Amino acid sequence: xxxxxxxxxxxxxxxxxxxxxxxxxxxxxxxxxxxxxxxxxxxxxxxxxxxxxxxxxxxxxxxxxxxxxxxxxxxxxxxxxxxxxxxxxxxxxxxxxxxxxxxxxxxxxxxxxx
Amino acid sequence: xxxxxxxxxxxxxxxxxxxxxxxxxxxxxxxxxxxxxxxxxxxxxxxxxxxxxxxxxxxxxxxxxxxxxxxxxxxxxxxxxxxxxxxxxxxxxxxxxxxxxxxxxxxxxxxxxxxxx
Numbered sequence: 001x002x003x004x005x006x007x008x009x010x011x012x013x014x015x016x017x018x019x020x021x022x023x024x025x026x027x028x029x030x031x032x033x034x035x036x037x038x039x040x041x042x043x044x045x046x047x048x049x050x051x052x053x054x055x056x057x058x059x060x061x062x063x064x065x066x067x068x069x070x071x072x073x074x075x076x077x078x079x080x081x082x083x084x085x086x087x088x089x090x091x092x093x094x095x096x097x098x099x100x101x102x103x104x105x106x107x108x109x110x111x112x113x114x
Numbered sequence: 115x116x117x118x119x120x121x122x123x124x125x126x127x128x129x130x131x132x133x134x135x136x137x138x139x140x141x142x143x144x145x146x147x148x149x150x151x152x153x154x155x156x157x158x159x160x161x162x163x164x165x166x167x168x169x170x171x172x173x174x175x176x177x178x179x180x181x182x183x184x185x186x187x188x189x190x191x192x193x194x195x196x197x198x199x200x201x202x203x204x205x206x207x208x209x210x211x212x213x214x215x216x217x218x219x220x221x222x223x224x225x226x227x228x229x230x231x
Binding site for chain 2: 106108
């Protein structure tokens with residue numbers, strides 16, 4: 001089975017711009033979760049989508065949003081980028097809800113905001 | 115609120131030494147899950163183990179073993195006869211039903227393990 005794929009792998013944006021990241025889960029997985037990883041804050045949960053519905057959300061401002069399509073693929077969007085948004089964004093998929101099932105992670109998208 | 119503490123920020127050992135990574139958690143939930151993930155230098159997190167709160171049995175998988183103790187709220191991870199390929203950041207994570215009907219997953223800050231030849 002193909003693993004979780006994320007595109008793009010690297011991205012450089014300037015402050016104020018917006019960005020959209022994409023995640024394709026493992027076939028058959030219905031849950032997609034997003035995480036932000038930074039050296040200072042570690043791994044922080046952004047949100048989880050299950051069956052096209054956002055089921056849970058972390059403590060991030062409304063500039064961070066996402067969606068899930070009927071084929072379980074997911075996108076996350078960050079508007080009005082700030083320098084502090086520079087991070088590795090990880091997507092993970094699981095058969096069921098993220099907190100009861102093991103997750104399989106993608107390689108991440110490294111976002112740099114200048 | 116739930117919390118996961120990995121007090122060891124970095125550990126360095128010599129190959130073939132045994133090493134234990136500590137994980138202490140806090141939760142008010144009676145039903146919860148604990149996980150360990152490994153993040154090698156390549157960056158992709160890899161699932162290692164899941165344990166639910168009702169199963170305190172220790173688990174061994176090859177050179178890896180896990181010790182779950184509810185009495186001390188700990189879920190420690192031991193690597194026996196460490197190898198250079200074990201070098202990675204290891205994360206402990208906790209999920210529970212805090213503050214509502216949805217489960218939340220919380221990661222610890224991670225422990226960077228370096229195994230030297």
